[in-house]
Amino acid sequence: xxxxxxxxxxxxxxxxxxxxxxxxxxxxxxxxxxxxxxxxxxxxxxxxxxxxxxxxxxxxxxxxxxxxxxxxxxxxxxxxxxxxxxxxxxxxxxxxxxxxxxxxxxxxxxxxxxxxxxxxxxxxxxxxxxxxxxxxxxxxxxxxxxxxxxxxxxxxxxxxxxxxxxxxxxxxxxxxxxxxxxxxxxxxxxxxx
Numbered sequence: 001x002x003x004x005x006x007x008x009x010x011x012x013x014x015x016x017x018x019x020x021x022x023x024x025x026x027x028x029x030x031x032x033x034x035x036x037x038x039x040x041x042x043x044x045x046x047x048x049x050x051x052x053x054x055x056x057x058x059x060x061x062x063x064x065x066x067x068x069x070x071x072x073x074x075x076x077x078x079x080x081x082x083x084x085x086x087x088x089x090x091x092x093x094x095x096x097x098x099x100x101x102x103x104x105x106x107x108x109x110x111x112x113x114x115x116x117x118x119x120x121x122x123x124x125x126x127x128x129x130x131x132x133x134x135x136x137x138x139x140x141x142x143x144x145x146x147x148x149x150x151x152x153x154x155x156x157x158x159x160x161x162x163x164x165x166x167x168x169x170x171x172x173x174x175x176x177x178x179x180x181x182x183x184x185x186x187x188x189x190x191x192x193x
Contacts, residue, residue: 002174004028004167005068009075009086010043011177016144020163021074023108027164031171035062041085046092052159054107059091062073065098070105070170073127076144077110077119082126090126100131102178104165105170106138107163123185135173 006025010017024086028036054157065071074124075082093099104127108116120138126133139162179187 001033001035002070002171003037004067004072004170005037005039005065006072007020007065007074007086007089008041009083011085012052012076014149014167015106016151017074019148020107020109020139020141020144021072022152023154023160023163024072024074024167027167032149033166034171037066037068038069038154039089041057041089046088048088049091052179056092058094058102061089062094065093068102070103070131072100072105072107072167072170074107074109075116075119075120075123077108077116078110080122081120082108082112082119082123086123087126090130093130095130097132099127102132102142103170103173104132104134105166106134107166108138108140109144110140110142111145113142115142128134135170137166137169139163 008018008021008022025036025038028034039061044061046058047053047056067101073086075086105147106123108120108121110116117140120140124134124138141159147159148154
């Protein structure tokens, strides 16, 4: 079973980022042998590192992401970068990061005509820095307020297909590059027994 964690980087209503991420999740759920781990950080108790105040969901978040075979990070673009909520998620993934060595796909949402290019550029840089394998082909959705209706339906067929393809390409990458959980030495020894 391939486990894909999807992380929502927005808590702002109406949540167009959640609408786009829902399409990616639908794209995953139609693939046999794939389980979606839906991570909504707005429902978790996470702190800015160094400002902890009591129990948190940091360990739970690290286990969810750490147990996933791949991750989709979805963020709106705020002030030319990714959301503070996404930054808090990344900061709570520990060091070494639970993203280290994981294939990651990026999905960005923006209200402007240029899309989420800057936020995805920044998010790619941070994820790469913590050791994630950020896949090419991130999706940037411009003028997001015109792409989805109030019920979350995508009004642009090409955008909908791009989002579904993002999810399916992540699974394809995992299936095609999955290394065995056994070292070559262990494989050789088992072959000799």
